[in-house]
Amino acid sequence: MTPELMEEGARRVSAYAALAARDKTESGGRAAAGGRPVVPGEVDVAHGRILYLDDVSVSFDGFRAINKLSLDIAPGELRCIIGPNGAGKTTMMDIITGKTRPDAGSVFFGSTIDLLRYKEAEIAGMGIGRKFQKPTVFEQLTVFENLELALKTDKRVPASVFFQASSEDRDRLAQVLRTIHLADSVNRQAGNLSHGQKQWLEIGMLLMQDPKLLLLDEPVAGMTDEETERTAELFLSLKGKHSLMVVEHDMSFIQAISEKVTVLHEGSVLAEGTLQQVQGDERVIEVYLGR
Ligand SMILES: Nc1ncnc2c1ncn2[C@@H]1O[C@H](COP(=O)(O)OP(=O)(O)OP(=O)(O)O)[C@@H](O)[C@H]1O
């Protein structure tokens, strides 16, 4: 979730609370301009890459968390990233999303957009959605309100509690509700959902913005086996329409969704291939899987 969305959510939570205390018949109707933050043109994937990291390094107090990391993702690909604790997986996502600036290297979205020139909110606005490990939905709002909120993140327009969703927005909302298996829970308060459902709702909030690339950090941590299986189905259904980068430690989940797997270790790519190939790699067994 972006800082802007957090802010807007907090505003909505208090606005909804105030309205709940009043006669609800007065609510609704006020339209606000939609739109999305700065988008510097379409993403050029003619070279077969939606994301491209080249020779990226970053150090924290002399410790090199990312070390000459090079990696690329094809449009529509579902890439799995595995590796031991501290390998630099989350830091890599921090760099892609503009949260952390690397000391060296380049990071491109498509072949023309140099992500290192943009701020975190601008990168989110370009269609790179990020899911952190902990679900960050607005617990006091309903499933519907959370998804509706995700439609409107443009900070250039005045704050408004309600806005009129276009028919296209409504169609997308209905579609996302089905995709995340929450169509039957549309009016439930998000705080009452299970951990897994909250995770799906947050993924749904990202999908409302129709991201080109989704970065998901340990999405099934804390889920039941059944929720994990449904999440695997969900990710497989997103593949092709979106490009996904999924960091996970849960090997049965990786097994269910993976095509190409990248193993990170000490800030660099240690191995890459199918899960079977990397599982058979001596170096991978030594640093990660053999533990
Ligand atoms: N902002 C920061 N300041 C200092 N050190 C950091 C910072 N961010 C990450 N690190 C360090 O960089 C290394 C890589 O951390 P990172 O969180 O990227 O690992 P990870 O692969 O995501 O691990 P895990 O599987 O445990 O989530 C760790 O040693 C971590 O302590």
Ligand SMILES: [Mg+2]
């Ligand atoms: Mg991590």
